Amino acid sequence: MNESLIHCRKLAKHYRKGAQTVTPLRDIDLDVATGEFLALMGPSGSGKTTLLNLVAGIDSPSEGTLRVCGEDITQLSRNRLARWRAHHVGYIFQLYHLVPVLTAFENVELPLLLDDMPRRVRREQVEATLAQVGLEDRMHHYPRELSGGQEQRVAIARALVASPELLVADEPTGDLDREAGRAILNLLEELCTEHGKTIVMVTHDPHAAESAHKVLHLEKGQLLKPEEVNHAG
Amino acid sequence: MLAKAMRLVALAVKQLVRHPVRTILTLFGVASGMFLFTTVQTMQTSLDKVTQQRAADTTLVVYRENRFCPETSRLPEYYLNEIRAIDGVREVIPIKITVNNCGASLDVITFRGVPSERLARYAPEIGVIDGSYEDWENRDDGALVGKLLAQKRGLAPGDAFEAAGVRVTVSGIIDSPLPQDNSVAYVHLPFLQQASRHGLGVVTQFNVRVETSDDLKRVALAIDERFRSEGEPTTTQPEKAFFARAAGELLSLIGFTRWIGYGAVLAVVGLIANAVLLVVRGRVRENAILQTIGFPGGAIGFVVVAEGTVLAFAGTLVGVGLAMAFLSWRGLTFGNEGQTLALAPQASVLFSGMLLSLVLGLIASLGPAWVAMRRPIVDSLRS
Numbered sequence: 198m199n200e201s202l203i204h205c206r207k208l209a210k211h212y213r214k215g216a217q218t219v220t221p222l223r224d225i226d227l228d229v230a231t232g233e234f235l236a237l238m239g240p241s242g243s244g245k246t247t248l249l250n251l252v253a254g255i256d257s258p259s260e261g262t263l264r265v266c267g268e269d270i271t272q273l274s275r276n277r278l279a280r281w282r283a284h285h286v287g288y289i290f291q292l293y294h295l296v297p298v299l300t301a302f303e304n305v306e307l308p309l310l311l312d313d314m315p316r317r318v319r320r321e322q323v324e325a326t327l328a329q330v331g332l333e334d335r336m337h338h339y340p341r342e343l344s345g346g347q348e349q350r351v352a353i354a355r356a357l358v359a360s361p362e363l364l365v366a367d368e369p370t371g372d373l374d375r376e377a378g379r380a381i382l383n384l385l386e387e388l389c390t391e392h393g394k395t396i397v398m399v400t401h402d403p404h405a406a407e408s409a410h411k412v413l414h415l416e417k418g419q420l421l422k423p424e425e426v427n428h429a430g
Numbered sequence: 431m432l433a434k435a436m437r438l439v440a441l442a443v444k445q446l447v448r449h450p451v452r453t454i455l456t457l458f459g460v461a462s463g464m465f466l467f468t469t470v471q472t473m474q475t476s477l478d479k480v481t482q483q484r485a486a487d488t489t490l491v492v493y494r495e496n497r498f499c500p501e502t503s504r505l506p507e508y509y510l511n512e513i514r515a516i517d518g519v520r521e522v523i524p525i526k527i528t529v530n531n532c533g534a535s536l537d538v539i540t541f542r543g544v545p546s547e548r549l550a551r552y553a554p555e556i557g558v559i560d561g562s563y564e565d566w567e568n569r570d571d572g573a574l575v576g577k578l579l580a581q582k583r584g585l586a587p588g589d590a591f592e593a594a595g596v597r598v599t600v601s602g603i604i605d606s607p608l609p610q611d612n613s614v615a616y617v618h619l620p621f622l623q624q625a626s627r628h629g630l631g632v633v634t635q636f637n638v639r640v641e642t643s644d645d646l647k648r649v650a651l652a653i654d655e656r657f658r659s660e661g662e663p664t665t666t667q668p669e670k671a672f673f674a675r676a677a678g679e680l681l682s683l684i685g686f687t688r689w690i691g692y693g694a695v696l697a698v699v700g701l702i703a704n705a706v707l708l709v710v711r712g713r714v715r716e717n718a719i720l721q722t723i724g725f726p727g728g729a730i731g732f733v734v735v736a737e738g739t740v741l742a743f744a745g746t747l748v749g750v751g752l753a754m755a756f757l758s759w760r761g762l763t764f765g766n767e768g769q770t771l772a773l774a775p776q777a778s779v780l781f782s783g784m785l786l787s788l789v790l791g792l793i794a795s796l797g798p799a800w801v802a803m804r805r806p807i808v809d810s811l812r813s
């Protein structure tokens with residue numbers, strides 16, 4: 198672990214809801230080192246997913262600075278931000294969100310479709326990534342033919358296939374039984390320790406958070422200081 | 431760039447193929463609309479072909495003044511020599527026409543009585559595809575039957591058939607690039623004159639070839655002037671103008687069908703727009719996932735437009751193909767006042783239909799594509 202892959206200062210998010218202004222996130226100062234595995238915990242509505250979305254570049258902050266993978270992503274246009282996401286971030290959702298009419302192979306291939314690479318190279322990369330998550334024998338199965346754990350592995354393969362530095366995971370084990378959840382966490386740990394991926398994971402589950410190098414707690418849109426955690430908990 | 435576009439089109443095609451029920455229902459609607467459009471467009475194009483005067487046209491039709499149906503246009507055959515003597519006239523062919531129905535009809539049978547030695551010059555495009563020309567020349571009641579008429583009536587060389595009080599024997603089946611020739615029966619002029627109650631010496635019209643198209647107006651005026659004071663005065667017009675005058679009701683009817691064609695096209699646009707909009711609404715989260723993994727809004731919009739365009743193109747291919755097959759199989763011929771309009775499938779209609787489908791698909795899916803590409807990712811993920 199060395200320089201910060203994620204660096205944010207005074208980060209805040211506001212939006213209008215009717216006549217009211219809602220602030221799900223404020224005054225966030227955060228540094229995540231390259232190769233670090235960070236777990237974000239907190240009650241519902243504490244701003245965990247909002248922070249994850251900002252870091253992943255799928256939402257934009259209202260205030261503050263945010264540098265991810267060496268880029269001030271608040272300054273990027275929609276299209277440049279999309280290209281940036283394609284190369285730097287892999288997003289893993291709680292409910293997998295695979296495209297139901299595409300096979301596991303085709304789902305994992307999606308992030309590469311807009312890259313200029315020969316078909317053969319693309320196929321090899323997809324096959325290697327599916328093998329990495331242990332699904333080489335399920336490549337041509339549709340999501341409906343896979344278990345929840347297998348679907349989440351496909352989603353992880355999709356997040357990994359373009360070799361991003363950063364993986365963000367929103368409750369990746371939230372929809373899985375204990376055994377499948379454990380397997381997914383082991384996979385994420387392996388990706389971090391053996392492949393140097395930086396991981397930011399949102400979770401409610403303290404057992405899941407134990408897999409991370411560092412756990413941060415959010416409450417009412419703010420990061421708690423370590424001395425506040427036990428008091429809040 | 432092109433490779434990326436093709437990969438996105440392939441993604442759109444997978445979406446369509448793997449939602450078969452929705453896709454088939456939409457294709458069915460598009461195909462029905464385009465079938466109607468193609469049929470109407472074929473009518474319009476066929477009509478344009480037989481009514482639009484071209485610089486190379488050098489044929490005049492001399493008809494009895496103020497008459498429209500062949501049964502009432504009776505001209506003395508001896509006008510032939512008088513017309514031939516007019517300066518600028520290259521050739522005159524007397525023709526007797528007998529039809530089974532002078533009114534507007536879809537099942538008109540037309541006999542054209544032409545002097546046997548002049549048939550090759552009157553209709554040089556025809557070719558005998560079954561039977562023999564010699565048999566026709568040697569047989570008084572022989573008929574060279576257009577292939578569409580033969581197909582419709584199940585006629586073959588050697589068969590006898592009767593229509594409009596005329597009984598003939600089929601000597602040959604003919605084919606012609608001019609659709610009208612494929613729906614008529616050519617017989618000997620004297621035979622048809624004798625078969626009708628007007629007898630020998632009476633014809634329906636004269637087809638007059640002039641030296642150049644510049645002569646058309648002058649010769650027409652000269653012919654009508656020559657017979658103005660005769661018992662049977664004439665009206666002479668270029669062949670295509672004559673068709674337009676004689677088949678006026680047919681023109682109005684077919685002109686009206688243009689609106690049905692436009693209606694069909696609008697229905698197709700509405701159908702595709704609705705289908706694509708439903709697709710976009712049903713895939714809000716899926717599109718957000720694609721954007722999350724790095725698809726720019728333009729790529730999302732492109733996939734949506736590709737789906738709409740592929741739907742339109744495939745539906746049109748089916749609809750136009752079916753219409754072409756139907757028109758070839760049925761060999762429809764409109765008849766009115768003795769003039770026939772054969773609806774023949776045309777490559778120009780096929781190409782214009784396919785081109786139109788691309789435009790329709792594009793128009794119908796641009797709105798839904800805009801909606802899909804502009805929606806904020808986070809809102810879509812929450813939906």
